[in-house]
Amino acid sequence: MANDETKEKKASDQWDATQYHEVKKGDTLWKIAETYYGDGSLYNKIFEANRDTLKDPNLIKVGQKLRIP
Numbered sequence: 794m795a796n797d798e799t800k801e802k803k804a805s806d807q808w809d810a811t812q813y814h815e816v817k818k819g820d821t822l823w824k825i826a827e828t829y830y831g832d833g834s835l836y837n838k839i840f841e842a843n844r845d846t847l848k849d850p851n852l853i854k855v856g857q858k859l860r861i862p
Contacts, residue, residue: 812861816853829861838862 814825822836830838840850842862847853 814859814861816855816857816859818855820853820855822850822853825859825861 812829814820814829816825822839823833826836826839827833836850839859839861840847842860846857847859853859
């Protein structure tokens with residue numbers, strides 16, 4: 794069984810499951826989190842994954858591409 798787990802781990806390392814969302818007019822991190830996770834209160838996960846481009850979770854811009862972990 795450990796061998797199967799190792800194979801699964803290697804296979805998952807080969808695929809990047811990161812999704813991206815392009816911000817549209819009216820989007821908020823809360824709404825985006827509701828769309829992807831079904832729970833707007835998880836917006837901080839998206840904010841943390843995008844700290845390199847976002848300084849404030851309330852200031853997202855139309856056209857920005859956000860990583861969705």
